[in-house]
Amino acid sequence: MSSLLTSAAARPILEILRSSRNGIVYGGKLRFSHALVINLLYRSGPLRPRLASVLKATKDHASVLAAFAIIYKAACKILEQDLALGSQNSGLIKFLAGAFGSWIVYSQHFSYFHPGITHQITLYCFSRVLLAGGKILLDHYLNCRQPKFTIHSELVSFKDLSENQKKSLRQSVYNKSWKYFAVLTWGLVMFIYDYQPQYLQSSLRHSMAYIYDVEMQNWGTWRDFIGF
Incomplete structure (x- = not known):
């Protein structure tokens, strides 16, 4: 398995997975602390439902960042290789990949994301x-x-x-x-x-x-x- 990490063929997939993992970690940490403070200090009611709300908000935020990371990185790889745009059009590649990922994740065109x-x-x-x-x-x-x-x-x-x-x-x-x-x-x-x-x-x-x-x-x- 260690050889897979140094494989040039597996590198694009590894980068996509790593980017998704980082999105989960960042989104989870950010939303958990924020939601915990809001629910404990500014919301009333039983503790159990409030903690459940914290965990749900954490999951939703992490899934949004992870999903965008996967789509964005995958789109970049496809545009770089299959469409032969190359590194000289790096800005255009990232713009198109960002726009495509945003259409799926952030535009609210699909109801899956919070x-x-x-x-x-x-x-x-x-x-x-x-x-x-x-x-x-x-x-x-x-x-x-x-x-x-x-x-x-x-x-x-x-x-x-x-x-x-x-x-x-x-x-x-x-x-x-x-x-x-x-x-x-x-x-x-x-x-x-x-x-x-x-x-x-x-x-x-x-x-x-x-x-x-x-x-x-x-x-x-x-x-x-x-x-x-």
Whole structure:
């Protein structure tokens, strides 16, 4: 069996299985800790059903990541070998494989995968893609247009800046962009929560109700207020 691990023919299958295994481990650890805290601290009722809910959420999250890993890695191997796209089209291969895997796992076209979990993961990825896209556009603009900046009362092109100056400039723009993104995002979230909260994802809506709807709570003693 040890020779199988070093077999070139078995390598693609081993990579797919390893990627799936990593998805199970990562998804299980992430969802178990999150679901355990939510159910023990913020949910009421008998303990046994709550623990069962934790285990189910863990299984659902792990199965989503594992399924996408299998489909994505398998699609990459097929596109690389059977369609002869080759390494020179690595970006296109990964885009097509990611889109295909997402159509099966994350698009909710099939009812097998938990819609709440696929929704959460997709929104998480979208926020990261949006921020990364902004950084890519900024770097592309700086490198192509070569704008000038005032350094010690002199106009200096971007290409003539030192590496530390370039890094500081990029970081300054990134930080400002994040501030605007955070302000707009949270302004919209709080507005939607007040205006039409049913359109927000359920776990977000429940956590916001727990944190912000204190007007609906009553406290008879300081012990009730503190929560002990």
